[in-house]
Structures are given as C-alpha cells and as structure tokens.
Amino acid sequence: EAGVAQSPRYKIIEKRQSVAFWCNPISGHATLYWYQQILGQGPKLLIQFQNNGVVDDSQLPKDRFSAERLKGVDSTLKIQPAKLEDSAVYLCASSFSIEETQYFGPGTRLLVL
Amino acid sequence: GEDVEQSLFLSVREGDSSVINCTYTDSSSTYLYWYKQEPGAGLQLLTYIFSNMDMKQDQRLTVLLNKKDKHLSLRIADTQTGDSAIYFCAEIHNDYKLSFGAGTTVTVRA
Numbered sequence: 001e002a003g004v005a006q007s008p009r010y011k012i013i014e015k016r017q018s019v020a021f022w023c024n025p026i027s028g029h030a031t032l033y034w035y036q037q038i039l040g041q042g043p044k045l046l047i048q049f050q051n052n053g054v055v056d057d058s059q060l061p062k063d064r065f066s067a068e069r070l071k072g073v074d075s076t077l078k079i080q081p082a083k084l085e086d087s088a089v090y091l092c093a094s095s096f097s098i099e100e101t102q103y104f105g106p107g108t109r110l111l112v113l
Numbered sequence: 114g115e116d117v118e119q120s121l122f123l124s125v126r127e128g129d130s131s132v133i134n135c136t137y138t139d140s141s142s143t144y145l146y147w148y149k150q151e152p153g154a155g156l157q158l159l160t161y162i163f164s165n166m167d168m169k170q171d172q173r174l175t176v177l178l179n180k181k182d183k184h185l186s187l188r189i190a191d192t193q194t195g196d197s198a199i200y201f202c203a204e205i206h207n208d209y210k211l212s213f214g215a216g217t218t219v220t221v222r223a
Contacts, residue, residue: 004155040216041215041216042117042201042203042212042213042214042216043156043201043211043213045210045211048210056210091155091156093156098209099209101146101158101161102158104148104155104157105155106153106154106155107154109153
C-alpha cells in the first residue's frame with residue numbers, strides 16, 4: 001500500500017514570504033496530522049484532523065499558520081508570512097482512526113532565510 | 114521538562130548490540146513506540162509495545178518496558194551500518210496524542 005505522500009520535499013524562501021505544503025494520507029485513513037520538527041528535536045504536533053474537521057489546533061500559531069482538509073483526504077499547511085524560526089521539517093502523518101498507529105510521510109524541509 | 118527523555122548520542126561498533134534508553138512520564142500510556150529517522154527521511158515506525166507487556170521481540174529488535182520506573186529500551190542485535198539513524202521514543206496519551214523524545218543519534222562504526 002502507498003505511504004503518506006508530501007510535496008515539495010524541500011523549500012527555501014525568504015522571511016515574510018508565503019509557503020504551502022501538501023499532504024496525501026494513506027488511502028482510507030480518516031485522521032491526519034501535521035507536525036513541526038525543529039533540528040535536534042522530536043516532532044511537535046501542530047494540528048490534527050478527523051476527516052475534514054479539526055480535532056486539535058491548540059499548538060498551531062494561528063497568526064501565521066493555517067491548514068485545511070476540505071474533502072477529508074488531502075491537506076495543505078500554509079505559512080504566511082514566514083519567520084526565520086519556522087525553518088524546520090514539516091511532517092504529515094495519518095492513521096486509520098485516532099486510536100490507531102500513526103504513519104509518517106517523508107517531510108518537507110523548509111529553510112527561511 | 115520534556116515528557117519523554119532520551120540520551121542524545123550512541124556510538125556502537127558494527128556487529129555489537131545497541132541499547133537505546135528512554136524515560137516517559139505518562140503512567141496511563143497504553144502504547145509506547147520506537148520510530149527510526151534516516152537522514153533526509155520521515156519517521157518510520159519500528160515497533161511498539163503495549164503497556165501490559167514487559168518485553169517484545171521482533172527479529173533483531175527487543176523492546177523492554179519497566180512500567181514501575183517508566184523506562185523503555187530498544188535493543189538492536191548485530192548492529193549494521195544501515196542502523197545508523199535517529200531513534201525516537203514516543204508515548205501516547207489518553208487523548209491519543211503522541212509525545213516524542215528529542216531522539217538518539219546512533220552511529221555505527223566499522
């Protein structure tokens with residue numbers, strides 16, 4: 001079965017620019033997660049979707065970050081405007097349901113200059 | 114402090130066993146996980162253990178759980194160069210959220 005797909009794999013932007021990341025979860029997985037992984041740290045949850053609804057976005061910096069999963073399948077994460085401290089790997093994960101094991105995509109490596 | 118703590122680095126000779134240790138804080142965690150992250154890649158689920166188990170073996174991997182001390186370890190037998198990676202321990206909370214440690218970088222030397 002195909003894994004979690006993410007694009008782009010790498011992105012370099014200047015501060016104050018905008019950027020968007022895309023995620024396609026494993027087919028049939030209702031729950032989708034976006035994590036931020038800063039160099040030298042473990043992943044930190046940004047937002048969790050159940051189908052097309054937000055379950056938890058308490059750690060999402062809503063003044064600059066937004067995410068959507070309009071049809072309950074693919075998801076996009078946007079940063080506008082980007083700051084230097086947003087440089088990180090953005091990981092998407094999915095699971096069949098909230099209780100089930102999470103499977104991760106390859107991540108998008110963002111560098112903000 | 115962090116919910117999950119791990120030592121940051123481990124260097125091991127090829128063919129030896131590696132032991133990566135982790136401590137966690139949530140005594141109600143039902144599962145504990147080990148993920149592997151190779152350079153430039155995402156997280157790959159290696160193995161997990163139910164909280165009512167003491168040990169789980171899967172080929173070269175052995176997971177030991179000491180629930181009383183909230184201590185988890187991952188042993189890799191006959192460590193190979195392909196095992197060089199960052200290993201993350203993670204606990205799951207009652208709301209099914211995962212908390213990760215900072216990762217242990219394992220370097221396998223010839």
